[in-house]
Amino acid sequence: MSVAMLLAVIGVLALTGFVLSRQRALASAGGNSRALHSLPNYYGWNGAIWVLVPALAGLSLWLIVQPMVVESRISADLPAALVADDSARALTMADVRRVAGGLDQAVAQGAMSEAKAREMSTGAVDVRAVLANVGVALGSNVSPEVLSAAQDYRAMTAWGAAARTILILVLAVAGLFWGVSRAQQDYRARIAVERVVLGILALASSIAVFTTFGIIWSMASETYDFFTKYPIQDFFFSLTWSPNFRGNSDLGMIPLLWGTLYISAVSLLVAVPIGLFTAIYLAEYASKPVRNWVKPLIEIIAGIPTVVFGIFALVTVGPALRDWFAEPLGLGNSGSSVMTAGIVIGILNVPFISSLSDDIINAVPQSLRDGSYGLGATKSETVRQVILPAALRGIVGAVLMAASRAIGETMIVVMGAGAAAQLSLNPFDALTTMTVKIVGQLTGDTDFASPETLVAFALGMTLFVITLGLNVFALYIVWKYKEQYE
Amino acid sequence: MKDMRMESRVDSTVNKIEARKVQVYYGATHAIKDVDVDIADRAVTAFIGPSGCGKSTFLRCLNRMNDTIAICRVEGQILLEGEDIYDRRVDPVQLRAKVGMVFQKPNPFPKSIYDNVAYGPRIHGLTRNKAELDQIVEDCLRKAALWNEVKDRLSAPGTGLSGGQQQRLCIARAIATQPEVLLMDEPCSALDPIATAQVEELIDELRHQFSVVIVTHSMQQAARVSQHTAFFHLGHLVEFGETGQIFTNPKDPRTESYITGRIG
Numbered sequence: 001m002s003v004a005m006l007l008a009v010i011g012v013l014a015l016t017g018f019v020l021s022r023q024r025a026l027a028s029a030g031g032n033s034r035a036l037h038s039l040p041n042y043y044g045w046n047g048a049i050w051v052l053v054p055a056l057a058g059l060s061l062w063l064i065v066q067p068m069v070v071e072s073r074i075s076a077d078l079p080a081a082l083v084a085d086d087s088a089r090a091l092t093m094a095d096v097r098r099v100a101g102g103l104d105q106a107v108a109q110g111a112m113s114e115a116k117a118r119e120m121s122t123g124a125v126d127v128r129a130v131l132a133n134v135g136v137a138l139g140s141n142v143s144p145e146v147l148s149a150a151q152d153y154r155a156m157t158a159w160g161a162a163a164r165t166i167l168i169l170v171l172a173v174a175g176l177f178w179g180v181s182r183a184q185q186d187y188r189a190r191i192a193v194e195r196v197v198l199g200i201l202a203l204a205s206s207i208a209v210f211t212t213f214g215i216i217w218s219m220a221s222e223t224y225d226f227f228t229k230y231p232i233q234d235f236f237f238s239l240t241w242s243p244n245f246r247g248n249s250d251l252g253m254i255p256l257l258w259g260t261l262y263i264s265a266v267s268l269l270v271a272v273p274i275g276l277f278t279a280i281y282l283a284e285y286a287s288k289p290v291r292n293w294v295k296p297l298i299e300i301i302a303g304i305p306t307v308v309f310g311i312f313a314l315v316t317v318g319p320a321l322r323d324w325f326a327e328p329l330g331l332g333n334s335g336s337s338v339m340t341a342g343i344v345i346g347i348l349n350v351p352f353i354s355s356l357s358d359d360i361i362n363a364v365p366q367s368l369r370d371g372s373y374g375l376g377a378t379k380s381e382t383v384r385q386v387i388l389p390a391a392l393r394g395i396v397g398a399v400l401m402a403a404s405r406a407i408g409e410t411m412i413v414v415m416g417a418g419a420a421a422q423l424s425l426n427p428f429d430a431l432t433t434m435t436v437k438i439v440g441q442l443t444g445d446t447d448f449a450s451p452e453t454l455v456a457f458a459l460g461m462t463l464f465v466i467t468l469g470l471n472v473f474a475l476y477i478v479w480k481y482k483e484q485y486e
Numbered sequence: 487m488k489d490m491r492m493e494s495r496v497d498s499t500v501n502k503i504e505a506r507k508v509q510v511y512y513g514a515t516h517a518i519k520d521v522d523v524d525i526a527d528r529a530v531t532a533f534i535g536p537s538g539c540g541k542s543t544f545l546r547c548l549n550r551m552n553d554t555i556a557i558c559r560v561e562g563q564i565l566l567e568g569e570d571i572y573d574r575r576v577d578p579v580q581l582r583a584k585v586g587m588v589f590q591k592p593n594p595f596p597k598s599i600y601d602n603v604a605y606g607p608r609i610h611g612l613t614r615n616k617a618e619l620d621q622i623v624e625d626c627l628r629k630a631a632l633w634n635e636v637k638d639r640l641s642a643p644g645t646g647l648s649g650g651q652q653q654r655l656c657i658a659r660a661i662a663t664q665p666e667v668l669l670m671d672e673p674c675s676a677l678d679p680i681a682t683a684q685v686e687e688l689i690d691e692l693r694h695q696f697s698v699v700i701v702t703h704s705m706q707q708a709a710r711v712s713q714h715t716a717f718f719h720l721g722h723l724v725e726f727g728e729t730g731q732i733f734t735n736p737k738d739p740r741t742e743s744y745i746t747g748r749i750g
């Protein structure tokens with residue numbers, strides 16, 4: 001039975017569980033729903049849950065475990081030469097799966113009998129030609145080992161599917177009986193259902209947490225791999241970045257870190273004053289009609305894809321800065337520059353800072369403003385001395401969020417600042433950042449055993465640590481501020 | 487209500503503020519209708535009346551705090567020492583430095599106790615050096631009967647005080663600006679009886695320097711601290727006169743029902 005079919009059967013059984021449990025509970029109370037501990041539908045849901053939870057949990061577990069078991073058994077039977085290391089094993093297993101899939105297709109299209117698919121050997125049949133006939137193209141001739149492994153693979157998978165169907169149906173039916181048997185007048189169905197709801201919610205939130213740990217784990221292990229192949233002190237302290245795919249590269253991250261920090265700093269210098277002043281204007285000075293127009297207009301910026309900003313940097317801002325500032329000042333003639341990327345990323349971040357800060361400033365109680373105005377303070381005195389300190393915490397949060405975005409921005413940097421990894425103070429020089437180089441090292445011909453590729457993970461890990469540090473710093477500021485003002 | 491002070495002579499007849507035919511609208515709502523009041527200099531004037539009758543609204547007209555409410559419109563004439571405060575040449579910011587305000591809910595700034603009191607003197611440049619500022623802060627905290635409780639923690643946040651202490655801090659903050667008129671909107675509604683007595687004592691003392699206007703829901707308080715009382719009802723000024731007369735011999739039947747507890 002296919003998985004879709006199985007799901008349909010589980011669904012029908014759950015519906016049956018719902019109806020039966022509800023009826024049984026009502027009957028146990030003599031048809032008087034007020035004599036029940038919970039509302040009748042809770043008994044129904046309880047019945048359905050007893051079918052769904054064990055069956056679905058069993059099914060998903062089976063779907064995860066079965067391929068793992070099958071693959072490990074198959075690869076254990078293959079000759080050692082074909083599974084010498086991880087990448088060879090992966091290649092061979094891909095062949096096995098492809099041949100097995102081809103055989104399935106051949107049987108399904110009637111080009112071959114089931115018995116023939118199971119028994120045939122490479123000596124008697126040209127497997128490659130047969131499979132090509134049913135539309136499965138193979139890169140090379142099929143070796144006898146791979147064919148027999150594919151046949152084993154098919155057998156095990158078929159056996160697994162049958163066992164799966166039986167087990168899941170047993171679970172679902174047992175759940176149905178158990179659930180219905182519990183539908184009695186004073187069974188506390190409402191509380192049982194509540195517990196399941198809690199479980200579902202907790203599961204959903206733990207998925208995000210596990211994903212985070214999973215990402216960290218995979219990054220960390222690849223990073224470790226990198227440091228076994230490349231000296232750690234060279235990565236952190238070498239001042240040159242010049243990867244070379246024939247080996248012997250200089251993979252010092254300092255120029256990239258410098259580019260990242262320089263461009264982010266310029267972007268914050270643009271975004272923080274403009275964003276904050278906009279927020280103050282909108283929240284404290286603007287009349288209602290102005291506010292109703294300006295706020296959505298600014299927020300449109302947040303919806304523009306960053307690649308469009310990249311085009312803006314490439315064709316407008318870059319040349320303008322070059323012609324009006326860099327060349328007249330004798331600071332170079334590059335259209336791609338720290339300034340170009342920094343300014344455009346800054347503009348991208350203005351709506352972030354302004355709309356977050358606007359909300360935060362609006363949340364400052366009116367009574368504080370009244371208190372200040374009542375003492376004869378002007379608007380700007382009130383803003384500077386009462387409102388901003390009271391809103392500081394949220395504003396710091398908004399700024400750090402913008403900083404994280406600036407540090408992680410890639411597209412605008414590629415198009416606005418170029419890809420030259422160098423240590424330069426000149427804001428009109430082309431520079432590049434860690435994110436750009438991560439993309440660069442992972443695209444094109446990649447060999448996951450070479451330090452030139454693995455360095456991407458070390459860079460990613462470093463970025464992660466930087467943003468984490470930024471967040472910890474934000475928490476520290478918030479905590480200090482809290483101590484002072486609460 | 488056999489309070490000594492109630493009988494005390496009103497020692498001033500100079501008017502600090504004169505309001506004539508004041509109308510206040512919130513959008514289409516007519517909140518204050520045709521109110522004429524004289525606020526005497528160096529005396530305490532109490533505004534009493536049932537909830538929603540417009541006491542706060544009228545009080546906020548006296549220092550143009552209503553300007554901060556977009557839908558609020560004020561008509562009529564309010565003269566402070568003979569000058570119309572709603573005249574276009576008058577700067578509401580300077581007016582509010584002269585006519586200070588204490589709000590119904592304590593609203594200390596999220597700053598230290600010291601900075602709260604020093605806020606007004608700093609923005610108005612009332613002091614020349616730190617020593618003078620220290621002196622003003624201490625004086626004002628003493629007047630507000632808070633000095634002894636906070637003298638060891640002037641740098642602690644003002645928001646960390648209890649509700650009653652916060653209200654006295656707000657009073658200290660208001661008098662530190664050295665206003666000529668002090669408007670107090672139910673200043674004691676968050677205070678316990680002891681703190682209330684202290685604030686009333688303070689008001690009585692302040693009357694020698696400022697003119698004070700106080701909104702209160704307590705008849706006893708109005709009788710204890712004020713020399714003049716104004717009774718508001720549904721946006722009208724029903725009766726205005728010397729406190730002793732209003733409480734012992736009201737002319738309007740509505741005043742009488744209110745002070746004896748029949749409306750409100």
Ligand SMILES: Nc1ncnc2c1ncn2[C@@H]1O[C@H](COP(=O)(O)OP(=O)(O)OP(=O)(O)O)[C@@H](O)[C@H]1O
Nearest residue numbers: 512515517535536537538539540541542543544555
């Ligand atoms: N900001 C506002 N917007 C609209 N209407 C308002 C506003 N403030 C007050 N009002 C209305 O004006 C009227 C007078 O309100 P006000 O606050 O002056 O009453 P009050 O006498 O101070 O009452 P309380 O004793 O409860 O404080 C009320 O009907 C109120 O609904």
Ligand SMILES: [Mg+2]
Nearest residue numbers: 541542543671
């Ligand atoms: Mg009021």
